[in-house]
Amino acid sequence: MATRAGTRHRFVTAALAAPAALWMLVFLVLPFVAMLVFAFGRRAPEGGYLPGFTFEQFLNLPARAAAFGNTLMLAPAGALLCLLVAYPVAYYLAVKAAPRHRLVLVSLIVVPFWTSLLVRTYAWMYILGSRGLPNLLSTIGLPDLRMLNTPGAVLVGIVYGYLPLMIMPIYVSLEKLDRRLLDASADLGARPVSTFLGITLPLSLPGVMTGVALVTILLLGEYLIPQLLGGGKVFFIGNALVDLFLQSRNWPFGSAIAVTLVLVVVVVLTVAMRIAWRFAGTRRVDLV
């Protein structure tokens, strides 16, 4: 009887997991395997892929060192900048805002997501272009500034585009925070800044880490924002990949870069999370 129940339980578990597993197999594992196979092949004369086994593509990787460097710098930098902007917003929403306003305010954060990022980024082209902000600033006597197609513009776009993804996890972890802990900290003589650094911040770290990891991972594959707001000059690995597949038609090299990017992402995130947890303290943070 017990074994039959156990078998059924296992069957149910397997049935529930099957769609996800199938999905992962078809859309994650198989493409990755295909990419891996391509990465060791050669480019056909007119472009595309010729079967083969060569490390040529991986030996060519240094030709994209700058793009890798940019990506590995700008993705975490963008995520950190996002964090700096997002944290006060999330803090306000979760801690300071009146509960009856909260739903409206949170909706306001989410609503822009209903519009395509492409359109919203396109709007930034107009805002940062000569007729936008620089024009406005020149009317108050500032010299002619060029904002569009600069690294700054890319960062603005990134922060704007990814802000909600950073705000939400931080908001959730701050909202769960027991307010009595803040009272307790104040009661024990901690000034507001000490309470924030000693209690609020460490207890919201799970949300912070989720947000930073999420935004960093997505940024490592970012393509649209640097293309539109960086003028094709501030170059992410994502742009390099598009070039290789859609212009140079060099599938093997593109695959080699993609495989490398995946490996770099895994390594960087693992290391970063380790460091972050150590930084957060040796003790595990248990909420819930």
Next chain:
Amino acid sequence: MTAAAVNDIEFRSVSKRYGEVLAVSGIDVAVPKGAFVALLGPSGCGKTTCLRMIGGFEQPSEGTVLIDGQPMNGVPPYRRPVNMVFQHYALFPHLDVEANVSYGLRQRRPRIERREVAKRTAQALELVRLGGFAKRRVHEMSGGQQQRVALARAIVNRPAVLLLDEPLAALDRKLRTAMQIELQSLQRELGITFLLVTHDQEEALSMSDYVCVMNAGQIVQMAPPQEVYDRPRTLFVADFVGKTNRLSGTVEAGGTTLRLGDGRALPVVAQTPGAVTAVLRPEAIRLDRGECSERMDALGGTVTHRIFLGNAVEYAVAIDGLGEMLVTADRSAARDPAEPGERVNLSFKPESLLVFPA
């Protein structure tokens, strides 16, 4: 700080309003130094609001709270010489026991030397008998242990006043009794003022030097526990601090006779004549087995229920023409207890009858 201050805490016409709701209404009260005071009242009576005003988490809408003679208007919590033991403890989940307890010391400016912090922390943990638990995580500890961590975390700062917000509410009965004793001896040992908020009258009566009974935002009575119990100032206090039997009637001219609705006359200690509600504690009633007498001041009836309480026996007695009354009898006095259905006679001393104007 003025050493001359006699009172650790003083409320001067303190009111607290939340919008339309008056949570605390014009309270004047003083807590003498070194006393163990229980703030007792039903939920929503304003007792926690009072505590939070002392802690600095709420500001009075009117009036002044003084701590050690100093007015505290506008002083933030972190500058007040008081510490609180929070309901459900509010321990920091990301810190271990030691870090929780030393938290307050580490906030001091100028900084306290690390070794000194460690020493005082260890002392505090010793004091609450948690010597070996310094490196434990708080969620690994039982409710009683967490309670003691919360205590240690507060007293390590040597506050002038320790505020305790329903500190024992989350503990089971046995542990609660043990902690009551522990708290009491801790207070003696430290010699600092304890102000404890509770809705449990037994807790308030058993631990404190003074019980301060609150109702609807006002202090109804502040007195030693025995006095509150034996001589409640109002019907509310009488009801709240113990079990009661209520009798409605009129005190006749002369003030020594209480005439009940059914014509029965009971002797009372001199009272102002008029309509009254009289209260009789169950343990002040004497129960005798046997057929009742015909005297007008006699309360004859039939036992309807008998509840065994361990150390005592409680009877519900249906008084002829008057309704049900509770009677508590010592077990020693009830070796041979009355059975349900049995006829009994109830009697009491006139001074046991507490009389309040209706």
Next chain:
Amino acid sequence: MSKLPEKPISAEALTAQFMRLKRGSVSRRHFLGVTGLGLATAVLGRTGSFSLEAHAQDLGSQMSLATWPNYHDPASFEAFTAKTGVAVEVNVFGSNEEMLAKLQAGGTGWDLFVPTNYTISTYAKLKLIDPLDLSKLPNYSAKTETARFTQEGVIDGQTYAVPKNWGTTGMAINTDKLKTPVTSWKDFFELAQTEADGRAMVHDYQLTTIGSALVSLGYKFNSVDPAELAKAEELLVKVKPHLFAINSDYQPAMRATDAWMTMCWTNDGAQLNRDMPEIAFVLGKDGGEIWSDFYAIPSSAANKAAGYALLDFLMTPENAVKEHIANGAPTTDSRVLALLPTEVTSNKIVYPDEAALTPLEFGAAVTLTDPARAEVMARFKAA
């Protein structure tokens, strides 16, 4: 299109811009570079009547065209739909390389597309296009076409593609902003690092960007010589920090005066100059590209009948002339030339003097397939 007002763009204007962008009627390679996967598509001209011709059933109700943005008169498609009942889905692309990449990957669903002269031999070699059945194109007239612009559509005597229009790749200069005259690619790359610092654009397109850099160094536009390519790469990487953008969609930036100077195709040059006379279109004295774009039918086309029908429709001079007036590119067909108004035919941007065309070169097939040129471009962008 009127000159845009000198003020920040309004919400309505942005929306309008975006909608036009979605229809593929404005802004060249840009969006499309951005979307990459041909996202910016839309079905045009569903408003047609239902009084269809006899063969309508054979054509189906829908077809797909791959072309360049800003390259057609939307009214042409509306008229075609009204005539045949076939709705035209327009996919717009950023470069010939991108079109080739799509066709190589397969599954495009295109029934007609617009490749540039130098790519046709490669498409034919890879069997991505078949010879056209000219009997299905009664309105195409080989004898009125200019041989110079049609020859690359014919391989071994078989016609694989018929010309849409020709054009040049020159420079668009905002003369209000830049006072130094620009007459050559050498001037262009010098000015990009000095007076036009931060305001110059080059194409996101290996043929023209590398080609023009080679020309400025005195080499051939189509060179695949490793040493010469290395020099060109060196120049491009040196200029890169001074560029406003590497983007084939330069019209918006030029119109907004974010950019003051750009590599520019004839048709865009004509459009810019028409709306903003201060933007001049200049051909390099030292060389540059002359090109013609063709129509071809992919061998993988699902609805070839509709592809032929639209192609024949666009080859009809009365229809073609509207296309030319709209997109500003010069015609290859003398029948169409005769119908064009004089203000178009006398426009020196559209129809330059023959002498100005002499130093220009047609793109060579080898540049499309040469891995070194592709990699030089990709490295320049990734530098």
